[in-house]
Amino acid sequence: MHDRAADHWRPLLAIADLAGGAWPERSRVAARELSEGAEDDAYGPMLLHDIREMFTGEAPSPKCFETPDNGVQIAAENMRAHLVDLEDRPWGECNHGKAITKNWIAKRLSDYHITSRGVNPPGGTRGVRGYLLRDFGDAFDRYLDPHTDS
16 A cells, blocks of 8 residues: 555554454455555546656656657657656656556556557667657646646
8 A cells, every 4th residue: 555545544444453353354455445546546647747748848858859740759768767757756656666667657548548659769769669749639638737737
């Protein structure tokens, strides 16, 4: 269980311990089941926000590149590295206490119907998996407030 969920459950589990009997075990099972995935769900809009900033913010990632046919894009590994490097963000430890991976990002983005595709970074290997800015438009419009930073 993540820190925030554990903080919420701690007093309830203490009460269950005081009640005794089957309550301590039942409450812990319930806490695990009810908390499973809750933290991951909270990461979606934050992830979209950070990706939007990475592509279009005041200081877009220098790893983004543009091609005439596909527009602005970034390799998946460069996206992952950029997110992990952000200060005051959870990306360095939110994957069960470890940094996020390309697969972790892909799984979260699939909830928004965004998938990686082949990109061709300048001077890089052809066919690297990555993301195109244009594929995020619908998710940015639906899930992010265009007038705020979060």
